[in-house]
Every structure is written in structure tokens, then in C-alpha cells.
Amino acid sequence: MTDRTTVQNAQLALLLEVTGTPKPGNVDRERDFTDLRFEHFMAGAVGARPGLALAAEQEPVGHAFERAVAGMADQSAGNTQFGALLLLAPLVAAASEDELTPAGADRVVQSTTVSDAGEFYRAFEHVDVAVDDPPEGMEPLDVRRGSEAIPAIEERGLTLFDIMSQSADGDGIAAEWAGEFRRTFDAAATVLADDGPVPDRASRVFVALLAEEVDTFVVTRNGPDAAAEVQRRAQAVLDGAEEPSELAEELVARDINPGTTADIVAGALFIALERGLVV
């Protein structure tokens, strides 16, 4: 068994996630986008650590997340691991209470406050994150307004859990918050039951998750047709009908990056490391 702390496991999960290859459409050990490269994820994982440490020290999850994002953004490529940190902040908090279970993580997110919601909005000031336009009437709560939206949040008394629950239909990370982190815990079990080097397991579980549901980040950036195609072709990889490396090359060339699925892999690797996954 390892002596790594919870925070070290969270940081290592971020590093192992980007190391897994091939992860079709993601930056991985073998692929970069022009302005979003492997080394930016290294710097993101280094910078995120103090925020993750706040989560482990039972600081409010929203504040820990905002600090993690601020540190992550201290590199030249902007958003690298925003969604992964949004999963890791509550998971680290749950782990530090010895409750890294679906119920334990659910308790953490259910007890978030209006102040946590404000910190979440503040985090959007550190990086550009691709998001959908808000539904009609919800413009005051557009995350792209950053801290300017805080009065509207306070007026409506929305907690961070409320915000995430409202976004669960269109955002795979919010769906994890609203649904006891089901896919993240399931993926952790898959990683633990697999064998071989950890980055290979990360690659395999990534493809399986991609085939299971549409990636909401692809929906937002490339549209529902592209997202449906990616899901279908990930299934073809599972069926042996398509080469994962070729799909990876094509998706990177088309700038289709299933980032939400990668974020879930990062969360799953953290849970697996906490449960004894050996690197």
C-alpha cells in the first residue's frame, strides 16, 4: 500500500489521465492540439494542488475549486482541467472524511451553499470554458458573467448543488454532481478490475465511457451530430471495427475534444488510487 496522501492521489490522477493513450480526441501522451499541449496539463496539475489541498482540509468545496482553477490556469493554454477539478474537489473532500462512496460524495455536494455557488462563478474568471448559452430567462445566471452573477445567485438563494442540478441535462460533470457520481465510481471499479499499466487502463475506460454516453463538451463545442458520431465510433472501437489510434488522429485534426469524458476518467483514477491502484 502506498503512503500517498489524498491530495497526492488527486494530483497523480490528473497526471495519469493525460498520460493515458490513445484517448481519441484528447491531448494524451501521443497527441497535442496546436495551442493546448501535454505540458500545459503538467503545469495545470502542479498549479491545481493548493486548491485540492483546501478541499482535503475541509474548506468549502466552492472555494477549494476556485483556488484549484486559479492555480491550474497558471500556464499559457487556458483551460486544461476545469471539469476534472469540479469532480475532484468534492471527491477529495469526501475522501478526507473517509467517505469516498457515492453516498459520501453526495452528502458533500448536497451540503454546498450559496457561497459555494458564488465561488464557482468566480472560477470562470480565470479561464475561458466552452459552455452553452443559458436558457431563456436565465441570462442573469450565465456562468460567463463570473462574479457579476453573484447578486442574482444570492437573490434566488441558489446553492452550488442547485446550480449543478439545473445543468445536469446538458453537462456531464453536473450530471455527476446530481447523480451520486455514478459514472465516475463505476469507471473507478472498471479501472481496478482491469490489469496492465495504468495509462492503458485509462485509455480503455475512456473509450468505454465515450461509447456509453454522448460527451457534453463535444455537444457544446461541435454540436449534437458530432457528439453522436463520436459515441458511435467509440462503440466501433470497442467492437474492433475501428482503430483507436486512427480515431484519435482524426478527432484531433477535426478539433473534436471529448473533454467531459476525460474529466470523468481523472475522477475515476483518483478513486482507484485511493482504493489501492498501484502505479
Added chain:
Amino acid sequence: MTDRTTVQNAQLALLLEVTGTPKPGNVDRERDFTDLRFEHFMAGAVGARPGLALAAEQEPVGHAFERAVAGMADQSAGNTQFGALLLLAPLVAAASEDELTPAGADRVVQSTTVSDAGEFYRAFEHVDVAVDDPPEGMEPLDVRRGSEAIPAIEERGLTLFDIMSQSADGDGIAAEWAGEFRRTFDAAATVLADDGPVPDRASRVFVALLAEEVDTFVVTRNGPDAAAEVQRRAQAVLDGAEEPSELAEELVARDINPGTTADIVAGALFIALERGLVV
């Protein structure tokens, strides 16, 4: 300018070092050895951090180094970054005193004590490190004896600087300790004067260092002829007469790993990050 702390820059230097590719003979972003893989370096960099933090807090360099190695070794492949940490511990200490210069680093290592020497020996208990047999009459000081050698060190009143000075002829890291970290600082200047993505700069400076002097880790593990050949062929890469990627494949296949040169690159990247290198 970045907000990263000195410790964060040291950790990032370890991560960027292994990301640089091609670095002929090393684990890099594109190459693994069978039992020493990229992910082990990720875990090593995560585990080393608390020891590096001790160096930044002005704890004795020997103790900081021993703790960094203990944390680094918390993965299944054994030695990943022993030599890099032996450079980083005094460099981080110098940086935290705002004296990250050859003279400042020299002051740090010159002021090491007999106790630091003992901690250095203790560090060898955490991992197997390839070292030469000691000269005749020096068997009591064989580092492979670990803490059992401490009484002999104390009897002779040897500081860690003394130990390193005695090894400077046959060990490239010890030579840095004994010689104001000349090659490490020079390589940092080279990295800063270069342009393009940081991992590409790491690759280029690695090949230049390899052509400049024999790698003492290769001398120890593969013999002087292999080390001379590696130096000659690195020069051929610089001259455009050999492809670096082909040399990388061949050296990995022959299990020739110029690890000392990689360690110096890690030290150089740390200095460059401290001086404003943008990732």
C-alpha cells in the same frame, strides 16, 4: 509572470524533463523501458514534493533530499529521479534564499554537515541506485551500505559536500555539487535562450549536454566504451548525421539510459522556470 512557488517549479521541472522528447536513451513522452515507464516518473514527481518543500523551508539539505527520495520511491519501478533530486534539493534551498546563482548554490552545498551525509546514505535504503564499487580502502563508505555506513562517516567527520567532492570524478551529479553547478546553470541559460515548446527545448539541451561530456550513469551501467559511443553519436545528432528518434529507439533497446544527463536537464528546467520560462 507566474505565481508558482519554488516547490511547484521544482515539481514541474521533474514533469517537464520526462515530457521532453526525443531524449535518446531516456524514458520520455514517446518511450518506456519495460519496467520503468512514464507513469512512474509522474508518481515520482508527486511523491517527491514534500521533500522538496522541506528544502524550500530551509531544512537541512540532506534530510530534505532523503524525504524527497522516500516519496519518489512510492511507485513500483524503484529509482526514477534520484539524481535529479540530488540536484534540486540544494537548488531549491538556494532559490528559497533568493540566491539561485552558482555562488548561492555553492554556499548551500559547502555548508552541508556530517548529518547531511548520513541522510544521503539513508536515502539509498529507499531505492536501488546503480553505483560503482568504491575504491580500495573505501568499502566502509560504500553508499549501498545505507545507514550502516553512518558510523564510518561520523568517525571521519565527512560532510555531504566532502562525500560529493570525493565522487566528482566519476559521477556527473557529484561534479555539479563540487563545481558550482556549472553545467546545470549553463543548460538553464540555453533553455531560456531557445524558443518553442518547453519539451522541445528540453530535448535539444539534453542532446547538447550528451555530446558535451560522457554520461556517468552510462559509464557505471554499461561501461566506458558505451558511454563514449553515446557521446559521439549525440554529436552526430547535433551535426545532422544521425536522427535523434532512431538513436532513441536504439539506446532504449540496448538498455543504455543516460540518466545523469536527464537529471541535469531537470535541474536546468527548474532554474529556467524560476527565471521566468513560460509553459
